[in-house]
Amino acid sequence: MTDTIYTSSIPVFKQMLGGLAAILAKAEAHAAEKNIEPTALTQARLFPDMFPLRRQVQIACDFARGVSARLAGAEVPKYDDDEQTFAELRDLIARTLGFIDGLTPAQFAGSAQREIVTRPGTPKERRFDGQSYLLSYGLPQFFFHVTTAYALLRHNGIEIGKRDYMGQY
Amino acid sequence: MTDTIYTSSIPVFKQMLGGLAAILAKAEAHAAEKNIEPTALTQARLFPDMFPLRRQVQIACDFARGVSARLAGAEVPKYDDDEQTFAELRDLIARTLGFIDGLTPAQFAGSAQREIVTRPGTPKERRFDGQSYLLSYGLPQFFFHVTTAYALLRHNGIEIGKRDYMGQY
Numbered sequence: 618m619t620d621t622i623y624t625s626s627i628p629v630f631k632q633m634l635g636g637l638a639a640i641l642a643k644a645e646a647h648a649a650e651k652n653i654e655p656t657a658l659t660q661a662r663l664f665p666d667m668f669p670l671r672r673q674v675q676i677a678c679d680f681a682r683g684v685s686a687r688l689a690g691a692e693v694p695k696y697d698d699d700e701q702t703f704a705e706l707r708d709l710i711a712r713t714l715g716f717i718d719g720l721t722p723a724q725f726a727g728s729a730q731r732e733i734v735t736r737p738g739t740p741k742e743r744r745f746d747g748q749s750y751l752l753s754y755g756l757p758q759f760f761f762h763v764t765t766a767y768a769l770l771r772h773n774g775i776e777i778g779k780r781d782y783m784g785q786y
Numbered sequence: 787m788t789d790t791i792y793t794s795s796i797p798v799f800k801q802m803l804g805g806l807a808a809i810l811a812k813a814e815a816h817a818a819e820k821n822i823e824p825t826a827l828t829q830a831r832l833f834p835d836m837f838p839l840r841r842q843v844q845i846a847c848d849f850a851r852g853v854s855a856r857l858a859g860a861e862v863p864k865y866d867d868d869e870q871t872f873a874e875l876r877d878l879i880a881r882t883l884g885f886i887d888g889l890t891p892a893q894f895a896g897s898a899q900r901e902i903v904t905r906p907g908t909p910k911e912r913r914f915d916g917q918s919y920l921l922s923y924g925l926p927q928f929f930f931h932v933t934t935a936y937a938l939l940r941h942n943g944i945e946i947g948k949r950d951y952m953g954q955y
Contacts, residue, residue, distance in 0.1 A: 621790050621898075621917075624917065624921070625794060625917075625921055628921070628922065629921050629922065629925075629926075632922055632926075633926060663832075663937055663940060663941040664940050664941050664943065667940060729790075748790075748793065748794075749955075752793070752794050752797070752798050753797065753798065753801055753955040754952075754955060756798075756925065756929070757798075757801070757802060757929065757951075757952055757955075758948075758952075760925070760926065760929035760930070760933060761929070761933050761936075761948060761951060764929060764930050764933035764934060764937070765933060765937055767930075768832055768933070768934055768937040768938075769937075771832060771833050771836060772832040772833055772941070774833065779927075779930060782926075782930060783923075783926055783927075786918075786922035786923060786926075
């Protein structure tokens with residue numbers, strides 16, 4: 618039987634990142650069709666001190682990679698987070714999917730009990746076992762940024778629906 | 787060992803509904819302090835054809851109850867969804883927490899393999915096992931509405947942060 622932590626993380630990230638890519642593709646097409654400057658969307662925010670769309674996508678990808686890597690006991694890859702355009706954000710999602718696809722179920726063996734420390738050495742340091750790290754920290758963070766990206770585009774009039782957000786399942 | 791589906795669902799719903807209750811409390815206090823008509827927030831939307839705040843909270847609670855009940859093999863409780871005020875939404879969250887708290891880990895035994903059918907008898911009918919129902923359907927739907935409620939209040943200037951959304955974990 619495949620490890621439960623593997624099946625509770627990798628397929629979820631893949632499903633939702635696929636949905637996010639589809640949402641961004643619709644936003645890009647909308648901008649082209651309506652002669653909207655694409656940065657009006659990639660830099661859009663729901664409030665001045667919130668992150669813009671491009672950063673929401675970057676952070677969602679960052680959680681997908683970081684949570685997967687930590688659960689797999691693999692090194693967390695460093696990305697530059699310098700994406701600005703829709704094409705670059707699409708490529709970021711593709712590279713993120715490539716990374717998590719490269720992790721094998723075998724790497725997750727015993728990961729439910731693996732100790733994971735977030736922000737080590739800082740006052741915000743927290744220790745989790747793998748299961749609580751995924752469910753009480755990783756997934757809530759990941760879904761937060763995916764949904765905020767969706768909400769931000771929806772607020773800007775992009776014709777997307779919850780079905781797009783949900784991806785293929 | 788407690789069933790994995792229990793520990794992957796009930797504590798997550800409790801954590802996030804606790805966060806949602808705290809966010810709504812801050813919004814209510816903000817409205818009182820600034821002399822804002824509370825319905826300006828409870829009826830606020832991010833776009834005209836999106837659901838308002840009150841409905842986002844109702845749907846989040848609905849998924850928390852429905853997903854938990856189906857996984858536990860319990861009857862899905864029927865609620866009226868007639869909440870309008872912050873006090874009524876707060877009470878809804880409390881009743882939802884009460885319902886899911888009443889489900890026992892023993893009811894979740896074998897739930898990873900339990901067949902769950904959504905929208906039975908309709909063209910949208912889908913069959914899941916319990917694990918994929920929770921992870922590829924239930925949690926993405928639940929997080930969608932909790933995060934949208936947050937985004938909506940954030941967009942309206944309520945001083946909340948991701949820490950509030952994350953709840954106690």
